[in-house]
Amino acid sequence: MIGQPLSIAGLHKTYPGNAHPVFDGFQLEVAAGSLCAVVGVSGVGKTTLLNCIAGLDHWEAGAIRVDGGPVPEGAEARALYRRRSVGLAFQQPHLLPEFTVRENLRMPLLIDDTLGPEAEAWIGQLLSTVGLGGLGDRLPGQLSGGEAARAGLARALVRKPALWLLDEPTGNLDPATAEEVFGFLLRLHAELRPTTLLVTHNPDLAARCERIVRLG
Numbered sequence: 001m002i003g004q005p006l007s008i009a010g011l012h013k014t015y016p017g018n019a020h021p022v023f024d025g026f027q028l029e030v031a032a033g034s035l036c037a038v039v040g041v042s043g044v045g046k047t048t049l050l051n052c053i054a055g056l057d058h059w060e061a062g063a064i065r066v067d068g069g070p071v072p073e074g075a076e077a078r079a080l081y082r083r084r085s086v087g088l089a090f091q092q093p094h095l096l097p098e099f100t101v102r103e104n105l106r107m108p109l110l111i112d113d114t115l116g117p118e119a120e121a122w123i124g125q126l127l128s129t130v131g132l133g134g135l136g137d138r139l140p141g142q143l144s145g146g147e148a149a150r151a152g153l154a155r156a157l158v159r160k161p162a163l164w165l166l167d168e169p170t171g172n173l174d175p176a177t178a179e180e181v182f183g184f185l186l187r188l189h190a191e192l193r194p195t196t197l198l199v200t201h202n203p204d205l206a207a208r209c210e211r212i213v214r215l216g
């Protein structure tokens with residue numbers, strides 16, 4: 001299992017200039033390797049929660065801990081934390097269009113200087129887990145929306161992060177394709193067990209996660 005426990009205690013977060021806080025003493029404990037859906041009405045704070053956990057945003061008070069250690073302060077330490085511990089995927093997969101699917105998966109490892117035969121084998125394994133074994137040499141523009149979403153999910157796991165933070169990764173797909181991508185998401189999760197928060201507006205998908213965290 002690559003996942004580690006996540007603990008949030010007394011989180012207070014107010015955007016500058018806003019009258020009301022998004023979080024006012026929010027608590028959450030997530031067991032290592034679990035798959036949690038994060039649900040709630042629009043504007044309740046789902047993306048803000050992921051951004052705080054990923055160290056992409058700041059908060060006034062409270063602690064977010066991964067495997068017992070706090071999300072660090074400071075831009076450099078946070079960038080390192082994200083590289084080591086966080087895999088992010090969004091509604092848009094944000095693949096680099098001029099690089100093939102395989103190169104997109106290589107990129108984080110190239111930056112970390114950890115590419116090598118073992119890493120190449122790992123990338124091959126990830127691609128086949130998401131059903132893209134034969135499509136590694138395609139450019140993102142040559143993929144369907146569902147294939148691109150699957151590539152985005154795999155890329156978010158290539159560094160074997162403790163946390164897999166997914167913000168509506170099936171949100172812009174038709175229901176059949178969303179279902180297919182969710183199936184691959186479940187498969188990846190079952191194989192690697194990253195501690196996962198999946199923001200979704202789809203109650204059917206949420207119900208099939210191990211746990212539902214309802215905000216608001």
Ligand SMILES: Nc1ncnc2c1ncn2[C@@H]1O[C@H](COP(=O)(O)OP(=O)(O)OP(=O)(O)O)[C@@H](O)[C@H]1O
Nearest residue numbers: 015016018022040041042043044045046047048049
């Ligand atoms: N940069 C910002 N500055 C000020 N307010 C913000 C900012 N980002 C988000 N908000 C506000 O914070 C609240 C939470 O926003 P957030 O995007 O986290 O909600 P959400 O639950 O993810 O919504 P949705 O389901 O529509 O994506 C909203 O009221 C939003 O207007």
